[in-house]
Amino acid sequence: MTRDVINTDAVIIGAGPVGLFAVFELGLLDIKADLIDILDKPGGQCAELYPEKPIYDIPAFPVITGQELTDKLMQQIEPFNPAFHLQQRVDELEPKGEDGFRLKTDIETEFKAKIVIIAAGGGSFTPKRPPLAGIEDLEGKSVFYSVRRIEDFRDKTILIAGGGDSALDWTLALQPVAKRVTIVHRREEFRGAPDSVKKMRALVDDGAMDFVIGQVMELHGGNGRLEGAGIRGKDGGISRLDCDTLLPFFGLTMKLGPVADWGLNLDENRIPVDTEKFETSHARIFAIGDINTYPGKLKLILSGFHEAALMARHAYRYVYPDAKYMFQHTTTSSSLHKKLGVK
Numbered sequence: 001m002t003r004d005v006i007n008t009d010a011v012i013i014g015a016g017p018v019g020l021f022a023v024f025e026l027g028l029l030d031i032k033a034d035l036i037d038i039l040d041k042p043g044g045q046c047a048e049l050y051p052e053k054p055i056y057d058i059p060a061f062p063v064i065t066g067q068e069l070t071d072k073l074m075q076q077i078e079p080f081n082p083a084f085h086l087q088q089r090v091d092e093l094e095p096k097g098e099d100g101f102r103l104k105t106d107i108e109t110e111f112k113a114k115i116v117i118i119a120a121g122g123g124s125f126t127p128k129r130p131p132l133a134g135i136e137d138l139e140g141k142s143v144f145y146s147v148r149r150i151e152d153f154r155d156k157t158i159l160i161a162g163g164g165d166s167a168l169d170w171t172l173a174l175q176p177v178a179k180r181v182t183i184v185h186r187r188e189e190f191r192g193a194p195d196s197v198k199k200m201r202a203l204v205d206d207g208a209m210d211f212v213i214g215q216v217m218e219l220h221g222g223n224g225r226l227e228g229a230g231i232r233g234k235d236g237g238i239s240r241l242d243c244d245t246l247l248p249f250f251g252l253t254m255k256l257g258p259v260a261d262w263g264l265n266l267d268e269n270r271i272p273v274d275t276e277k278f279e280t281s282h283a284r285i286f287a288i289g290d291i292n293t294y295p296g297k298l299k300l301i302l303s304g305f306h307e308a309a310l311m312a313r314h315a316y317r318y319v320y321p322d323a324k325y326m327f328q329h330t331t332t333s334s335s336l337h338k339k340l341g342v343k
């Protein structure tokens with residue numbers, strides 16, 4: 001099936017705090033942005049690594065959690081109605097001269113954009129792969145690290161491994177459609193939200209699913225088909241559990257990933273930029289937030305916000321080559337008020 005190419009002014013790679021604020025700064029200049037992130041939600045490190053931790057150095061917020069900051073940024077960019085393309089990783093970035101760029105994600109979404117803003121932080125979040133022999137051959141066929149469509153798991157005999165929120169959330173979401181769900185965790189206690197733990201235990205008590213204390217040690221099957229898993233229980237012995245699908249949820253690590261393949265100059269896995277435009281070694285490709293480097297760089301959210309403002313100003317000349325950039329304050333400019341929907 002061929003899909004339409006999405007035409008936009010700016011593709012922002014990474015929907016972390018800095019990518020989100022870039023939507024605002026670009027929006028003030030009438031530059032439409034599409035955001036792409038491998039995660040299933042916006043917020044980058046703030047939402048994925050420390051949603052409930054307080055941050056104390058966001059200007060004008062004496063204290064704000066990672067998730068609250070994400071929610072406020074989402075509210076702030078609402079007037080610009082950005083399109084989010086989540087759960088997909090930008091793999092290809094191909095320059096097309098004056099026409100800008102062609103980008104492609106791992107699920108084959110294609111974009112045409114006049115400018116690209118790399119706000120990829122520490123790189124793409126990548127699931128931790130459990131050290132199980134033969135797992136790579138089963139990935140994408142019987143072993144999955146995320147759920148893109150619940151319907152794909154209908155009538156499957158699913159083994160979910162892990163003790164955090166992802167393992168519990170997907171257990172609860174998949175149990176109604178699966179043939180059978182078993183969650184395996186090393187301990188009786190879970191790290192996830194108490195309410196999810198309660199719901200999972202109630203399903204186990206009702207006989208609607210199983211909970212096994214143990215650790216997946218081996219996978220059985222072949223040719224991309226999982227047939228069972230060997231689980232080491234409390235007594236140290238390994239017993240076989242029949243299943244055709246494994247979902248391991250052992251957290252995420254950050255890896256630079258495809259950014260390294262796009263022909264940009266790199267300095268120890270960071271993208272060097274100038275501090276006037278935040279442009280990379282390639283014209284029309286900008287890098288802001290944790291992913292960039294320059295003399296004096298501080299990996300702070302507030303630095304990324306500043307970088308987004310200056311980047312947008314310079315991106316403007318590529319998107320509107322014949323227009324003159326005009327500096328305006330949001331407090332006093334009636335044209336900015338209109339864009340922001342201020343009554």
Ligand SMILES: Cc1cc2nc3c(=O)[nH]c(=O)nc-3n(C[C@H](O)[C@H](O)[C@H](O)COP(=O)(O)OP(=O)(O)OC[C@H]3O[C@@H](n4cnc5c(N)ncnc54)[C@H](O)[C@@H]3O)c2cc1C
Nearest residue numbers: 014016018037038044045089090120121123124289290301
């Ligand atoms: C525990 C902790 C506490 C912190 N406390 C503070 C603090 O108090 N104050 C402060 O200022 N900073 C703090 N930081 C740092 C702060 O979180 C980062 O500076 C900030 O998140 C950087 O934002 P970003 O948008 O540049 O990148 P990120 O938040 O890393 O977001 C980048 C996003 O890009 C996505 N991505 C990357 N590559 C691709 C690709 N190819 N395709 C699709 N998506 C991709 C990633 O999945 C990610 O979601 C803290 C960090 C941690 C871990």
